[in-house]
Amino acid sequence: xxxxxxxxxxxxxxxxxxxxxxxxxxxxxxxxxxxxxxxxxxxxxxxxxxxxxxxxxxxxxxxxxxxxxxxxxxxxxxxxxxxxxxxxxxxxxxxxxxxxxxxxxxxxxxxxxxxxxxxxxxxxxxxxxxxxxxxxxxxxxxxxxxxxxxxxxxxxxxxxxxxxxxxxxxxxxxxxxxxxxxxxxxxxxxxxxxxxxxxxxxxxx
Numbered sequence: 001x002x003x004x005x006x007x008x009x010x011x012x013x014x015x016x017x018x019x020x021x022x023x024x025x026x027x028x029x030x031x032x033x034x035x036x037x038x039x040x041x042x043x044x045x046x047x048x049x050x051x052x053x054x055x056x057x058x059x060x061x062x063x064x065x066x067x068x069x070x071x072x073x074x075x076x077x078x079x080x081x082x083x084x085x086x087x088x089x090x091x092x093x094x095x096x097x098x099x100x101x102x103x104x105x106x107x108x109x110x111x112x113x114x115x116x117x118x119x120x121x122x123x124x125x126x127x128x129x130x131x132x133x134x135x136x137x138x139x140x141x142x143x144x145x146x147x148x149x150x151x152x153x154x155x156x157x158x159x160x161x162x163x164x165x166x167x168x169x170x171x172x173x174x175x176x177x178x179x180x181x182x183x184x185x186x187x188x189x190x191x192x193x194x195x196x197x198x199x200x201x202x203x204x205x
Contacts, residue, residue, distance in 0.1 A: 010077045016054060017078055021085040024049070030086050034194055040123075040160040041197040042088040050089065051121030054078075057094050058119035062102070066116030072099075088195040090123040093156035096131055097124035097165050104176055114163055114178065124163035127152040127179075127201050141168040141203055148177060148203040158199030159188040166203070179203070 006014075024046050033043040050056045059074040061067025068074075075095055082089055098118045101111040118124045130137035132154055141150035148168055158164070164181045167174060185202040 006077075010074065013054075013074060014077050014081055017050075017056075017081040018085075020046075020049065020054070021081060021087055025085050025087040027086075030088065030195070033088055040090075040157075042090060046087070047089050048121060050078075050091075055119075056091055057098075057121050060095060061098055061115050061119045065102075065112050066119040068119075086195050088197070090125075090157040090160070090197070092196075093125040093161065094118050094123060096156070097126045097161075097163060100126045100165055100167075100176060117163060122163055123157055123161045124165065125155055125157050125161040126165045126167070127155045127158060128167035129153070130167075131156060132198075139167055139169045139174060141166055143168045143170040143175060143177065147205040148179065149205055151200065151202050153200040154189055154191060154198035155201050157197045158201050159186045159197065160199075164201075 025043070029043065033046075034041060051058070055068050056075070056078045058067040059070045059078070060072045061069075063069035072095070075091075079091060082091065098115055101115055104111075114124070127141070128137070129140060129152055140152050141148050148166060150168070152158075152166070161181060164179045164184065166177045166179050168177055185204065187200045187202075189198050189200055191198045
């Protein structure tokens with residue numbers, strides 16, 4: 001976002017997040033969370049605290065869908081603090097996924113449950129190369145006869161997301177699909193920024 005003028009609420013939010021990160025996300029804590037033997041590539045306890053006490057995943061989700069009813073501006077404030085502290089979290093992935101759901105008005109009644117889960121801290125991601133590439137990135141997945149086939153790489157936190165949304169081509173154009181993550185081949189890959197998690201996803205029928 002450009003020309004974002006911070007409000008008093010933004011400053012207070014930033015201060016609260018910064019104080020928490022100073023206590024829970026110093027350089028040693030960040031290194032521990034990035035260790036392959038420590039789990040998903042982020043501190044799950046810290047992520048729970050950010051979601052449950054500060055509602056960071058719920059900020060840009062409407063109240064009627066279980067969110068806080070603010071705008072993306074508040075999320076940017078949180079992301080800036082996380083970036084300053086180099087704190088790895090799946091917030092960006094979940095925000096992109098929730099934005100994709102909200103961008104399809106006809107699906108709101110169907111997506112309410114998903115948005116409620118995202119707002120509560122369930123990790124979500126959007127499998128589309130345009131997230132990490134350009135807006136005109138090709139769609140590498142197709143839907144036909146009730147199944148998805150193709151590959152997407154890299155996908156933000158695609159190896160650990162519990163809610164997986166997939167952009168796919170079909171006879172009618174391009175659609176947004178929800179997929180059971182356990183039905184997908186997910187391979188964790190490294191990126192230039194070690195504080196972000198990535199994965200290659202393969203959909204085979």
